[in-house]
Amino acid sequence: MLWVDKYRPKTLDHVMVHQDIAQNLKKLVTEQDCPHLLFYGPPGSGKKTLIMALIRQMFGPSAEKVKVENKTWKVDAGSRTLDIELTTLSSTNHVELSPSDAGFQDRYVVQEIIKEIAKNRPIDTKGKRGFKVLVLNEVDKLSREAQHSLRRTMEKYSAYCRLILCCNSSSKVTEAIRSRCLNVRINAPTDEEIVKVLEFIGNKEGLQLPSGFAARIADKSNRSLRRAILSFETCRVQQYPLTSKQVIPPMDWEEYIAEIASDVMKEQSPKRLFQVRGKLYELLINCIPPEIILKRLLYELLKKLDAELKHEVCHWAAYYEHRMCLGQKAIFHIEAFVAKFMSIYKSFLIATFG
């Protein structure tokens, strides 16, 4: 078991990073007045951990006993019947699912399946009617139609069903939904917090942490706690008596993008662009999301760029990312960005050096 999982806090009391939020959540639960919740924040900040801890707080340890169900739902969509395959994790009191897995049919998931799940009230052991929690992952990937149908569901079954929504960016969640939820912003942990966690783990594992090493990891981690812990463990595995100078193994895809960036800086021509296209395809094939590719590429390019160009390049990166979100073929837009960058950079070089 990786340290990430091993030292994941299981209760709200043990939470190390967002203690204030955890305490607030705990208060909510103890007062038996839990609204719908919307957790949002960057990856690796601890949203799911908090949600799990919260559920455990509500239902006790039994909430941790989950079963995975992969079920095909028959949904009546007007004239035809759709088969939607959906995986759910469920315990007696809560259900987790990612409606966006259904792709463009997510509307039916929300309209039919979630409603169906929400309708069934669990019966408490004491004969009281309990309430149920629905955890929806990746709400920001839901289509607008699905989000619109979601808000009715939220109201209608609010008497005995609570929704916990989880997403990276609240901007992609419609106003209507946001206003129906208590929005909980989970910040990415600061470097200090990461260092604290790493030191805690080091202690538990009985490791000698050289001074500054944890800080270096935190610095490299992009403020993602998951990545920090993973690279910490990697370092530990690579070479045990940890030294402060130790190499922290980089992410492979980031290295690859750095290669692309240096390719782009070296030569600006359609031919080079074609090579870059091949590499971009490689990244896409390996399931790296195009937004991340573009973002990282920009980051790598900015590192080597003249300050005067940075603004413009950022502008264009944003421009093409926007278009990429609207479009379908990410490669077109990433490539267009690379071409644009080449163009800017080349004319800059010509202007500067003649």
Next chain:
Amino acid sequence: MDKDMDMDMPLPEELELLESNFQLYDDYLDLEPPEPYLEEEQEEDHQPAPSIDPPLISETHINGHKRSRSDGSDASVPENVCPSDEKRSRFDDVDPKSDEDWLRYSPPPRETNPVVEERERVVEEKIVSRYASQIDGDCIPVTAPSGDRVYAKICRVEREERLKKLDVKAQSGGLILEPVSILLQKVEQEAFSKALQASSEGQSGITLPETPVVHERLWVDKYAPSSFSELLSDEQTNREVLLWLKQWDSCVFGSEIRSTCDEVLSALRRHSSIAQHQKHSDSNFLRKNRGPRWRNERFENSNNYRGPRWRNERFENSNNLDHENSNSKGVQDLWNKKSRLTGPPEQKLLLLCGPPGLGKTTLAHIAAKHCGYHVVEVNASDDRSSSTIEAKILDVVQMNSVMADSRPKCLVIDEIDGALGDGKGAVEVLLKMVSAEKKSDMGKENIAKEEQLGKKSSKKGRKTASLSRPVICICNDLYAPALRTLRQVAKVHVFVQPTVSRVASRLKYICNMEGMKTSSIALTALAEYTECDIRSCLNTLQFLNKRNKTLSALEISSQVVGRKDMSKSAFDVWKEIFQRRKKKREIKSDNNSSSMPNEFDILHSLISNRGDYDLILDGIHENILHLQYHDPVMQKTVKCLNSLGVSDLMHQYILRTQKMSLYVYLPPSAITVHHLVAQVQRPNIEWPKSYQRSRTMWLEKMETLRSWHYKIPPYISRHLSTKSFVEDLISPLLHILSPPTLRPVALQLLSEREKNDLAQLVSTMVSYSITYKTVKSEPLPNNPRHEAVSDTSSLSFNPPINDFINFKDYSSGHCVLALAMKQVLLHEVEKQKILQVSIGRSIHSTDGCTKERRDFVEVEASRAQSTKTDHVPACVGKNMKNMSQCNPSTSKILSNLGSSESTTVGVKLKSHGVVKNSFSRSISFFDRFKKLSSKGSQSTDVAVKNEATLRDMHPLLFKFNEGFTNAVKRPVRIRDFLL
């Protein structure tokens, strides 16, 4: 068709140059699909033939002589020379004129119907126009007033006859004629190519039914080429098609030829090759007698003049016959040589493709007829379901008609690309036959070849083979999905447009024939406008003529010229986009304003006719970076990619909102690209594959990830999304899974801490449900120190997670464990899994909470430190016991509950292979269960029951490996294992 036969027979006997009349009628025969009509005509034909002979002969001589003289220079003269002649004929009443001509040669009364007359006239005129120029000087004396015409006619007739002759020969199996035919064709093609250019002619399907009224005949039919040399299509293609057809000769005509040779040679030395049927009418006999004389004369002639090469060759061949006729062997050898050279073609199918109206069907028909086949056409109008088509093909391919027309059949499948749904059957059947052929063919062909090599060996007829007749398929779009498979087995010929000038001159000629006034500029424009689609040109012209309108160049587009709603193949569209047309007009007028909209229109209609914008844009994206355009600061590239991006946005928007009407706005983005990057030179275009390929690979990997995700227990997997997996997890995980610190040594040599690490690694692998799997193909860099271990197979991660960082041209810094280490890990992981299952069960019975399981795993990880056992609940302690027992051959140590020794010894034994190697797993199962059941009193009932069943499933298996080991040995009894 006895008549037909009769008619064919005399021809050979008089050799090539004889009857003009026959020839003409023969052509008509070919033109006429309806059978009854043919019969009629034959009756007519027959009479004039014999009587015509004498005059013709003299003319032929002269003609031959002349041709040889002026062969090269006859390029485009006909048009200039012929008009007077033609005009006269035009103004004359049709019938009298032709009668006149004929009367000159042959008095016999003729009961031709108007249709025949009409056609006759046409042919005559063509001939005149073609050869008048050659004949000018020499031949005038020979004939009456219109001397030229007469010569010309004869010349033409002679040529035609020769062609016909070849047909007959091919069919009847002549001796020399086979080799000659190909040579002749080539030479002839060369000789006539220029003439063809000058006087091109309309072409169309020959089999179109004729319209009842004489003057209403479609020009397309009227001026359809009737012989091979008149074809307007590309020379090269024509020739290759003919060559391909000729290659069939050995297997189609092979045996027939031989038999006829034997029979006939004894009787008729000279014309053995031709005489196929032994029915002799009187006239035939006459001609037979006369034949040699003509022949010799002609032979001398040609020798004297030493004309074009084809002629010589031909005569040399006939020489062969003349001089070697006494021994059939010589001829046979000749034939053998020939057939060996060509043999049956490797590709049994011929696929002709090209835009409509270029004469594909015409070519197929003419070429097949030329080679002596009877054409059977299947087109889209016929039923093409697989059962009917199969019967039909078998009919054609395997059977010989018992009717008099015993010409072998050649199947022409027209419009095969329209073969969708039902029609797909045709393609399937063909493929089936071809593949069946290939299998059975290999042997057969060898035999056939050997036999051919051996002299005088009889050729085994390959008629029984599944596909023993040529099949020609015709399509417009080579890349139609239905043809994908066919493309691979067939010989493909792509038709290219004939040059505009060639088409225009042919049109001009036809207009002259029809008395329609046009300017060549207008005709050129028309040809350009229709993209050299002769059919549509002719139809347009006829239409205009009917309405007494004239065609003017400027009004082409505004006039009633039919514009085809034609969609080009995707390749053509890309080519249009990337290639800038050379515009003469642009040179003339510098202002772009006039040409730009025109170009825009053309491209726009081109792209929108094609539809399938997604594909078009993909193709642009794929190929654009290969173009050679001048772009110093990449601005053009940026613009192009931007417009591609816009089109992508639009496409997505349209799909999402289902507003299909917005598709209208997609072509302009492609046109933008055209204006930015179009170059004059020919682009090298590739089919866009990379996007689709990346998409499928992406899906594949996603699937891998997803299935792995399901396998990971939920308390871990719920925290992982695909995104976070590839982004954060994969690289560290790979590092963690293959730690470089783990020494590949015997496990008992590991230090306490290393053992601890190993245990942790195993638990990680188990919790992420990763194992090693034997992979045969992929050679992993094995540690050289461990060659001793089996080297054929290597182990790699079971969900192939290392693939996710396998970028092209990228080497990651991950170290790979030694094979021995992997084996150990694999074993440990399997063991751990089994443990978990059984523990899970026992825990289930005692406590429903999963917490214990996790605790257990923790304990498991650090089980060497017995201090931690305090925290372990009772049931877990019990399991600990089980676990230590599970190690085989540790019976002695059983009592040491939870001692670190147990694992060490167990693993040591395993790694040294004393007890077992790869079978260790099953044995350890068994041992464990054995022991457990013997100590069943301690374990819970559930566990016992469970393991009892498991034991029954695994019978006892021993494997004893002989060998030497340095390990600490201790005597162990089998009984101890079994206990």
